Amino acid sequence: MKTFDAIVLGIGGMGSAALHALARRGLSVLGIEQFAIGHDRGSSHGEYRIIRRSYFEHPDYIPLVDASFEGWRALEKASGERLFERTGLLVVGNRDHAVIEGIERAHSRYRFALERLTPDAAMARFPGFRVAPDQIALFEPDAGMLRVEDCVITMCQQALDAGATLETGQTVRRWWREDGQCVVETDRSCFRAARLIIAAGPWTGTILSDLELPIRVERRMQMWFRTPESAYRAADRAPVFCYALDHGFFYGFPAEPAGAMKIAEHSGNDPVGSADELVRARLPHDLPRVQGFIRDYLPLVHGDETVRHSACMYSMTPDEHFIVDRHPSTPGVAFAAGFSGHGFKFAPAIGELLAKLVLDPAAPHPYEFLRCDRAAILR
Ligand SMILES: Cc1cc2nc3c(=O)[nH]c(=O)nc-3n(C[C@H](O)[C@H](O)[C@H](O)COP(=O)(O)OP(=O)(O)OC[C@H]3O[C@@H](n4cnc5c(N)ncnc54)[C@H](O)[C@@H]3O)c2cc1C
Structure with a gap:
């Protein structure tokens, strides 16, 4: 069974960003995706996504948008790809x-x-x-549009260049923790890592069924x-x-x-x-x-x-805010879900947040309104 420092389950918008964030830090990281990278069967396809600071949903998103604008700019610079177009x-x-x-x-x-x-x-x-x-x-x-599939592919390419491993066309069936490690079983193989990030998009209900999230x-x-x-x-x-x-x-x-x-x-x-x-x-x-x-x-x-x-x-989600948090009962596991139709622009900031949540388990969660134990989620 191959062992890594971290595994990212689901390589769509958020998973590709988490893979990149971990690989950039020098960790050995494996990304597992059931389809191909940049596929059109989940939530991160259709050529474009809007990125804006006009955040009517909650003003606390704006520092995250600022960080994401920076993240997209840095990704464009590192890769030479044009991902963002400033149209207003x-x-x-x-x-x-x-x-x-x-x-x-x-x-x-x-x-x-x-x-x-x-x-x-x-x-x-x-x-x-x-x-x-x-x-x-x-x-x-200053708002504009992101080329959504190119963003996902570029984050993965940068992660691969930094040493990440990708397994595509492989579906995770089960995961659990034993002997201080997370074990992830796919339809073809089994992998271990000290840390696991779950970013399964609309499949979250299946892979995190234990949490019964109201998504x-x-x-x-x-x-x-x-x-x-x-x-x-x-x-x-x-x-x-x-x-x-x-x-x-x-x-x-x-x-x-x-x-x-x-x-x-x-x-x-x-x-x-x-x-x-x-x-x-x-x-x-x-x-x-x-x-x-x-x-x-x-x-x-x-x-x-x-x-x-x-x-x-x-x-x-019931309040249409994201859920990005550590798993409440399994150490070493964090997840991102419930992006409620407005999450893609934040991928670089969410990738960073997920990396911090698993790498520094004692650090307080920096965004109260994204926690999985907030009232709207527990209700
Ligand atoms: C039509 C539409 C328009 C939108 N417009 C905007 C916009 O303008 N601006 C904006 O910011 N956001 C927008 N969004 C929202 C944004 O696109 C999503 O919030 C974001 O893409 C969600 O990313 P994700 O990583 O959670 O999900 P996904 O990108 O779907 O990634 C989940 C991945 O996990 C994989 N996976 C799941 N289960 C397994 C398993 N068991 N084994 C292996 N792999 C697995 C899936 O195949 C998938 O690749 C829009 C969404 C849609 C649908």
Whole structure:
């Protein structure tokens, strides 16, 4: 049985970051992934993810976003890969919408760059986007988008360059602790390590069933629509965008050079029984709400048909905050789960946090609101 200093179970967004964080410190570390690196069957695929400081969800995320911006920059520098594109973020909503109020609250505490635009000023600056007279537009110039699969692949490549080992196409069936070591059994082999990090994304309920975490896996459809208009190209200063509307929360990215533009709904409720049962085909209910949004707010996009689509999974916690903590009863084990549809941007900071949680078991948890014994999780 091969023995390592640490094992990372699940090499998606968070696992690849943890693998990199541990390998960079000179530890012998093994990553185990059931599919290929950069696959499209979990939560970290679909070309782009938004990164922003406009954190309406909880202002305490902003120091983590700052650390993550630094982490992505350092990864780009070390690898020579371009992972982040600074497009700016346009957020549109009613002045009293919880999202707008939450961003204002976060801004008053952390003072990141943020502009307030009247509807006319927003439409003059971003001609492809509609803003209604009773809405307000906020613009965060330093926000942008991450190339999600390239980020995962690059973190793994950097980890491999630092000496990590990767086993792909191997599914972990069981893990346990014996004789001061964690033992991890896959469908093909068995490995040991003093420390184990579990980052199984929407499969967390299976691999950490002992914790009975209140995580609900939900399906979200990502769809690409055609637009011939330069108003939506990043090269022509189109931003990533979010619309916080009374009937739903929609978002999207600038069009790629061939004219396809990813537009999706963040809100919704489409439960998945288990991650292996995700329906990846486009279903009749996927299209109409996004089409309605396009009709109302993106008048130059062809919303009648999709160019392509890709189903993805959210892992929702009751308070929609992540769970990143040490295992409450098994020494040497930490886990990250429940990223509630907004976790990817934080991968470098979460990877660092996971490494610290297993390497310094006596250190206090630095982020109370991410602990697994907070009220919303125990309820
Ligand atoms: C449509 C969509 C849009 C999103 N938009 C944004 C955004 O704009 N900005 C943002 O910050 N976040 C966004 N998110 C959220 C973000 O992508 C996720 O929070 C993040 O990717 C979760 O990463 P993860 O590592 O927890 O899960 P995953 O990336 O799914 O990784 C889990 C990995 O564990 C592996 N695994 C599980 N069980 C086993 C096992 N038993 N054996 C071996 N391997 C196993 C899986 O195969 C998988 O690779 C979005 C999510 C979706 C679905």
